[in-house]
Amino acid sequence: MKIGLKSWAGAMAGAALLGAVSVVPAHAGATAEGQFETYISGWRVGNESRRWWDNNDTWDYTGIYFSGCVSDGGSGFNHASLQLWKDISSAPDRSKGTRSNYCGWVDYGDPDDRGNYYFALTDIYSGTFLSVDYVKVAW
Incomplete structure (x- = not known):
């Protein structure tokens, strides 16, 4: 049971980190008007x-x-x-x-x-x- 919880927590932390990293470049490039x-x-x-x-x-x-x-x-x-x-x-x-x-x-x-x-x-x-x-x- 502990292994499943650790795996789930690690996967969630990895997903949160990936989401934070990918949001910054997309937002930075989205400011140009055209x-x-x-x-x-x-x-x-x-x-x-x-x-x-x-x-x-x-x-x-x-x-x-x-x-x-x-x-x-x-x-x-x-x-x-x-x-x-x-x-x-x-x-x-x-x-x-x-x-x-x-x-x-x-x-x-x-x-x-x-x-x-x-x-x-x-x-x-x-x-x-x-x-x-x-x-x-x-x-």
Whole structure:
């Protein structure tokens, strides 16, 4: 009888520990308001991403992640300048900053402003065309 109780108590403690460990990562990732994944093929300076709506329901930063970056320059891909814009329908679009992406993650902070957003390629350091195998935008 004691062995059964010890086994049951051990199983319950293990289940509680597993539940506590698995809740933390799920909760941490659930705070982002939105995201999408895509790729870039043969972009030139001036090309723009698709638009996305940010309700500004969270205080999360807006970020852009690149992986698998290639440019046609002789020295290969170094970095790309990306400008985040808020799309304004009846006025000029509003810049939310420019960041250099070295084929990784860049943050623009919390735009603190609901609306449609997009990013544009403003410069490629080494080359005239940019391709990126994997792009993730999160806000």
